Amino acid sequence: MSRHARGDDQAFNELVRRHRERMWAVAVRVLGDPEEASDALQDAFLSAFRAAGRFRGEAQVSTWLHRIVVNACHDRMRRRMVRPAVPTDDATLDVLSNERAKATASTPDPSGRSDSAMDVRAALDKIPDEQRMALVLVDMMGYRVDEAAGILDVAPGTVKSRCARGRARLLPYLAHLRNPERPRDVTSPRGGDGRS
Template identity: 50%
Template structure:
């Protein structure tokens, strides 16, 4: 980053190449749409390029870049929530319901990943971002707090509330034949399983 600020024309491009895969992964998991994810990464990188001189080194460069891209994702989710929704035709509703109620052993990894993305997209933006960073990308609570610009306790609270909602939506992926209720333990375990299954679906 210092080289870029000092005028090295190639430094920022190299920085982007080094971090783009993880930035793309976070954007994709947060937004659930490849085109929107690409746009969010582009918006974030342009913002980082223009504001590179504001980087003070109080956090790792990758943390700073993730903060900018996550903010770009959250902005898109908030704008999306203000758009009117259009109901699916009845046959599409039926097909979607059928996919969501299929047994886990009848789904391939890609279908499971798609279902997880839909569930994440249905969460409030801040909860989805916290779960993506911690359960999917493997950031610590403290690192996620820096990226999300909030206290660690807030990150934990967002993850906890989001995991409860995911457990209600995706509990059948953990055990399709037995509903043993939503507990603090199984919602956290589900969050870890979401990360593993979600990453498998990208391969």
């Protein structure tokens, strides 16, 4: 980072090369959409490039970059929530629905892993952003609580409580993964067949 601040043109490229894959994984897991993640990652690296001169070295470069990526993802999630819906006519909806059905049918996953991953993604989308980000960093990316706290710029106890609350909220949506005989319904917080 100091080489970049001193004007070394290749230093930031090396930093991006070294951390790109890990940052991409964080963005995809937080946002759930590779295109959104790509845009967030681009925003994050641009922000990091602009802010490199202000890097004080109080945290590791990787922690600093993670914080920037998580913030870029959070910004995109906020924008996505306030973005107005685009009106679509019935004919367009039918075409989109048929295209999605064709795409799904043409790429079966005999292992069933993609269904589980989609269930986890759908369940993660139903919990608050703060809990989702903590769970992604700790449970999916394998960061220690103190590292996640540094990335999220919160106390370690806050990360622990967000993870605990997030896991509790996810459990009803994902109970069928522990008990495969149980019917799946990730739209219901009970995770079952919708019956009470």
